[in-house]
Amino acid sequence: MENAGITCGAVCVYPSRVAGAVKTLDKIGVDIPVAAVATGFPSGQYHLQTRLQEIKLTIADGAKEIDIVINREMALTGNWEGLYKELKLMRAACGDAHMKAILAVGELGSMNNVYKASLVAMMAGADFIKTSTGKEGVNAILPVGVVMCRAIRDFYEHTGHKVGFKPAGGIRAAKDALVWLMLIKEELGNDWLNNHMFRIGASGLLGDIERQLFHYVYGRYAAASELPMA
Known part of the structure; x- marks a missing residue:
């Protein structure tokens, strides 16, 4: 599978690690x-101005994508206009x-709030x-995925x-990833079946993906010691 061109969609790090990640990827020639x-x-x-400044500093360090976190208090109290205004400022800061x-669906209280927060974002x-x-x-559960996909x-x-759309949190098996792919296929269609429109938060998933690729190539599952990402 070395020449199959399989890569992750992005490398996601904390803001203080962006400059180092950019430098390392450039050094090893990985785009x-x-x-x-x-x-x-x-x-x-955090204070709004602190959050906006963090976005600007992170982009200055070389980040091409910013994962912001919505204000859950505004969503829970129905302050949708306030949430919209905050997100507009963050969008402007992203350039x-x-x-x-990130909606933090587990803290929004209802599917109705998930749908509204999706639309506001x-x-x-x-x-x-x-x-x-x-x-x-x-975190990422299928009922919430259905609501968010239908909002999209x-x-x-x-x-x-x-x-x-990006489900993240708790997806640890390649079989689970296939279920999410089927959801995208059925709810949104083929135009979303690419890494420009669909991502999975894969920090807990990479090891099993590598395990499945190993089985595809060698016909057996590897021991954990054989897999560098496991």
Whole structure:
């Protein structure tokens, strides 16, 4: 599989690690964008100006994608206009960088709030909406995925603008990844079946993907000691 061209969609790090990640990827000649979890990840409970400044500093260090965290308090209290205004400022701070809006679905209280937060994030200019930080009690689960995908589809049907989707948190097996791919196929269609429109938060998944590729090549599963990412 060495020549199959399989890579991750991006390398996601904390803001303080962006410069080092960019330098290392450049040194080894790997053209993979660096993403950063800015805006006070994972809680997002920082002053707005602090969050905006973190975005700008991270982009200056070379990040091409910014994973912001929405203000859950505004979502829980129904302050959708306030949330929209915050996200618009974050979108402006991102400039040319892609903005992925993390909804932290496990802390939004209801599927209705998940749907509304999805729409607000897309209306504010998010390039992706993302389920979770991975730090909540409930992260990427299929019922939430259905709601978010249908929000993306509704937004596309009303505006003609396509927004990406990223489930993250708790996806650890390649078979689980296949289920999410089927969800995207059924709810959004083939236009979303690429790394420009669909990503998976894969920090816990890479080891099993490598294990499955090993089985495909050698016809057997490897011991953990044989897999560098395991």
